[in-house]
Amino acid sequence: MITEPQSAGTPVEQSDPTRARLIEAAGQVFAEHGYQAATIRDICTRAGANVAAVNYHFRDKAGLYVAVLKNSMSASGQPEPKDIAAAGGTPEASLRLMIGAMLRRMNSNVTGRTCHMRIMVHEMAQPTEAFPRVVEEIIGPNYLAMRHILSKLLDKPADHDLTRLCAHSVIGQVVHYAHAGPVIALLWPDLKMTPERLDAVAAHISEFSLQAIQHLKETHSHE
Amino acid sequence: MITEPQSAGTPVEQSDPTRARLIEAAGQVFAEHGYQAATIRDICTRAGANVAAVNYHFRDKAGLYVAVLKNSMSASGQPEPKDIAAAGGTPEASLRLMIGAMLRRMNSNVTGRTCHMRIMVHEMAQPTEAFPRVVEEIIGPNYLAMRHILSKLLDKPADHDLTRLCAHSVIGQVVHYAHAGPVIALLWPDLKMTPERLDAVAAHISEFSLQAIQHLKETHSHE
């Protein structure tokens, strides 16, 4: 991040194998062990690079970490959940799409993405200095998109308490399968997260939530 | 745990200040930094003990960790959520009570309890060898109690897929406020987790879930 190798005129860091390999390997290791427990020797071994390479390319471990986060934010393999949801349609359909997109994204094993979720789990347990920024830039927009959908469904402002509570109810259900994955695997051994199963879970959460929301709209309609 | 100091006839470890202080301090440090990132020097400093004390009383760091977990399991300040729920009443009332108990328990700042939750968050990010046992002994019983309640509400067996999915929907909502606490604090700064607010959140989750469950019961009644 800090040091910019190659002659200064390079527009993007593309033709740098070790730098890219370092980010790739670091993404895996950070996702697996978290920032603190990850060792740069482990990262460099997987990347086939020397330990001094991280100092040369990223100055230090923290620099490598933010490079991984930046890469994880920009390198979009699939569209963001908020974009999926904003593509028109009824609010009900948008909510279903968004729930499915979030669930797939958090449980997919694509390198640039599942890392993303695993790293967030570690950030939750032990926030680094990059935490507020990640929340603001990655989670914030999706949270806002979710509230806009619920705002239409509930006929309340997006920052109304009921809207926020419902947003957390939906997000809580979705995040739970990624966050408490190890626990669920022990409590419900038969649950294999195949793509079909993922769709079934998404359908359940959608039904569960839409019915609850519809009822809450009626009981809170006169406030 | 392994070594049993004091003359062998001591019934319970009560008159041991340093051992108790060690467990107390370790609970805080483990909850804050997790098992790996916690240092025994930090623990011993807070406990006012020598570093060798952990070796003497618990053999090693892992022994101290399981001692903390055991203490956290046995030392029950408040009744377990599963016991609260099992105390009769309608299934609806039981679910409300259980949601409230879980939410309060996971967000309370009592030493022996909030540690419990914080430690679990760390276990989720980086499971230790004690992880399966903690899941089985602490989470498992409450998960089962929740499924029994939902079984009555849904008129399905406790291990039916729908029952389990609903259990995870409820648990996911509850756990979310404890697990994603740092994120929520940034996304919803106005939310202060006062006891009253906690009750309001519990009421919301209860309403949200009960309505969804009632609807799911109707749509799945002929399976």
Place this chain on the structure above:
DNA sequence: GACAAATTCAAACAACTGTTTTAATCTGGT
């Protein structure tokens, strides 16, 4: 092919980790 910059490498640095050792101190029973 030669030169200068960019990049890689092996080695070492200081700081910190969990653990152990050895001696000193405290404790309760006679």
Place this chain on the structure above:
DNA sequence: ACCAGATTAAAACAGTTGTTTGAATTTGTC
């Protein structure tokens, strides 16, 4: 008061960590 065992204390151990150094090597350019 004495003594054996329980408990504490200071110091050092071996291992790992992130980081740095300085030389070797590669790379692009004239």
